[in-house]
Amino acid sequence: MSLEKVMDIKNFSFTYAGADKPSLRNINMPIYQNKVTALIGPSGCGKSTLLRSLNRIHDLYPGNKYEGEILLKNFETKEMENILEYKKEDELIKLRQRVGMIFQKPTPFPMSIYDNIAYGLRLMGKKNKKELDEKVEEALKGAALWNEVKDRLKDDARGLSGGQQQRLCIARAIAVEPEVLLMDEPTSALDPISTIAIEELVTKLKDKVTIVIVTHNMQQASRVSDFTAYMYLGELIEFGTTEQIFLNPKEKHTADYIAGKFG
Numbered sequence: 001m002s003l004e005k006v007m008d009i010k011n012f013s014f015t016y017a018g019a020d021k022p023s024l025r026n027i028n029m030p031i032y033q034n035k036v037t038a039l040i041g042p043s044g045c046g047k048s049t050l051l052r053s054l055n056r057i058h059d060l061y062p063g064n065k066y067e068g069e070i071l072l073k074n075f076e077t078k079e080m081e082n083i084l085e086y087k088k089e090d091e092l093i094k095l096r097q098r099v100g101m102i103f104q105k106p107t108p109f110p111m112s113i114y115d116n117i118a119y120g121l122r123l124m125g126k127k128n129k130k131e132l133d134e135k136v137e138e139a140l141k142g143a144a145l146w147n148e149v150k151d152r153l154k155d156d157a158r159g160l161s162g163g164q165q166q167r168l169c170i171a172r173a174i175a176v177e178p179e180v181l182l183m184d185e186p187t188s189a190l191d192p193i194s195t196i197a198i199e200e201l202v203t204k205l206k207d208k209v210t211i212v213i214v215t216h217n218m219q220q221a222s223r224v225s226d227f228t229a230y231m232y233l234g235e236l237i238e239f240g241t242t243e244q245i246f247l248n249p250k251e252k253h254t255a256d257y258i259a260g261k262f263g
């Protein structure tokens with residue numbers, strides 16, 4: 001298996017504004033390109049905090065403290081850049097295009113299905129109607145939603161089912177061609193059939209985009225991911241291939257969590 005790093009987390013610690021101790025301590029792990037990496041661990045261990053650091057979405061609120069490095073590959077220069085050095089607003093906006101995010105609850109914008117997808121493309125300066133039409137169709141096909149919505153693109157997106165809304169959010173994220181897609185428990189608000197549809201989509205999407213997914217669901221982590229990071233109390237306890245972490249964990253702590261002894 002040839003592995004390229006698209007991100008590299010080095011000696012990374014994170015403290016929320018006003019908190020007296022860090023929520024993440026000295027995290028070191030790679031994010032491999034065109035692979036799915038799952039972040040697992042008991043409630044409060046810092047999975048979401050780590051995920052949200054990867055596109056600096058915490059910075060929507062001021063005063064948080066980042067230490068260490070989070071490197072992201074620049075696909076043009078092939079250099080690794082430390083995203084913690086980005087300071088300007090436009091650098092952060094660009095970062096969030098390159099590292100997109102899908103939340104637990106679907107968050108469609110209050111506008112048509114078409115405009116939900118076209119929104120980010122227009123922000124990137126794409127105005128040509130034919131080009132927008134093509135990109136919207138491509139993104140909806142990529143998110144396995146096109147057949148269900150192609151005859152009602154002008155309808156309000158909030159009229160879609162929860163599972164369809166989540167696929168719309170995925171279409172919206174992939175339309176701007178991110179390098180990495182972050183998913184924070186993307187199926188926890190969905191029924192089992194919609195969950196399977198999203199899991200199949202994750203597996204299909206990784207040819208185009210690297211995915212990092214937070215999940216509480218052990219079966220889901222083992223079904224969709226190539227690599228797994230097990231976290232506990234703000235530390236990374238173990239990182240490895242999903243097969244190794246689930247079948248042959250090195251740490252007893254990891255084995256106990258996977259066996260359902262706590263968490």
Ligand SMILES: Nc1ncnc2c1ncn2[C@@H]1O[C@H](COP(=O)(O)OP(=O)(O)OP(=O)(O)O)[C@@H](O)[C@H]1O
Nearest residue numbers: 016017019023041042043044045046047048049050
């Ligand atoms: N906005 C915040 N301000 C201060 N502390 C926070 C904030 N958000 C989270 N924390 C703390 O950071 C730690 C990690 O929380 P985080 O939400 O990242 O854990 P998690 O593993 O994603 O949990 P869960 O599985 O329950 O979603 C916890 O101790 C939590 O209380």
